[in-house]
Amino acid sequence: MKTFAYQRATSLDDAVQAVSADPDTLYLAGGTNLVDLMKLQVRRPRALVDITHLPLDHLTHRADGGAVIGATATNAVVAGDPDIRKNFPVLSEAILAGASGQLRNSATMAGNLLQKTRCAYFQDITKPCNKRAPGSGCPARTGAHRDLGILGVSSSCIATQPSDMAVALSICDAIVHIRGVAGKRTVGLQDFYVPPGKTPDQDNVLRHGDLITDIELPALPVGAVSRYHKVRDRWSYAFAVVSAAAAVVLRDDGRIAQARIAWGGVAPRPWRASIAEAELLGHKPSPQLFERAMRAELQHATPLPHNAFKVDLVADVTAALLEDLIRSAQERKTR
Incomplete structure (x- = not known):
């Protein structure tokens, strides 16, 4: 793993400013995906900004049956919450299907949404990969593609998004709340991810320095x-x-x-x-x-x-x- 600097954010503005100012600085929360990629040298940040001490781990239930989940709420807390299990059983089931108990205790909700593909070519820096190195090619198309995509793929990339939780959030019509140097904005989950097209290295609509702060769940329809x-x-x-x-x-x-x-x-x-x-x-x-x-x-x-x-x-x-x-x-x- 490449040596990196470490900084603990003291506020949301502090975190956003620190990451936005340097293209080689990334956010760190649970680290269950990022640290693995750093060990593989797929990600080689100069510095990490730890956001785990910021007030982003809330889970609020609304009177109308909806919920607002903080970005750093852990998968384990959300999956086990009685009101989530009652009002959004699909979400609890998806999270519990997604990883081991140890990982769920560390993995965060925003981090789960931002997981990188598990395509073997992406994770192996000795191989070409348009998602990791744009323009280098997609050997998966003629190589090992048994686990890869059949819908919404392109000639540049056939990788799949690995999150179970995101699939459940899709039918919940989840809304992602984002904070960046330009202010706050929201985007529906269906518009959050970007099709590979000719820019497969761009997974989502986040700009560098943007920080997910909340995931909002409107109430499911009555009788659902x-x-x-x-x-x-x-x-x-x-x-x-x-x-x-x-x-x-x-x-x-x-x-x-x-x-x-x-x-x-x-x-x-x-x-x-x-x-x-x-x-x-x-x-x-x-x-x-x-x-x-x-x-x-x-x-x-x-x-x-x-x-x-x-x-x-x-x-x-x-x-x-x-x-x-x-x-x-x-x-x-x-x-």
Whole structure:
């Protein structure tokens, strides 16, 4: 690991100014991803600004059922919070599926959103990688791409965003609060991540020095049932091959009033399946409906030989998840 300077921030303004002033200075919170990348020399900061002592670890529940979560609240605290488990079970399930208990005790909410891809070419500095070294190439396209993306990828990059939590936050319509030298701003989670295009080294809309301060969760719709399901190569502590988060609301006549679906393990960002959502609205649930909705969404997939199985896998996983949610919603209506 390259030698680096360390500074403990004493205020938000202090932190933002310190990082903004130097392109080789980064924020440090839980460090569960950043420190690993520093050991691999993928990230080589000149200095780190520790923000763990700033007042960013809050978790506030609103009267309307929404919540505001501070950037440095740990994954463990959020996943175990009784009101999160009650009002946003999909979020608790996704976080608990995401890592070991030890990591959840250190990892922060903002850090989870900012995880770098686990693509082997990105993590190996002896290999070309457009995300790490723009213009060097993407050997994954003809190499090891079994775990990489099938949706929203480009000729420059097929890496996937590894966060389980972000997939759940996608169907919660989460809002990210950001503070930078130019002031405060907010951005919806769907607009937070940037498609790879010709600039795959840019993961999100943050400018250097920008600091995530809060993640806001609007209340889920009344009557919504939500859940997260993850397929991985081993039961514990593995990144998603594919994953799905969904929330469903049924009308009194049993038809689907609202459906929200997001996928992980298939794209450079949590993939909000908006085409599938639209296909489901107003219809009576059935396996045929779910199949049609999934295929409508996946018609734009561009798989490669070794990850083509993800097309059928994510469709089947989502259909099974929707069936489970429909049963739960129907049972809730009969109580």
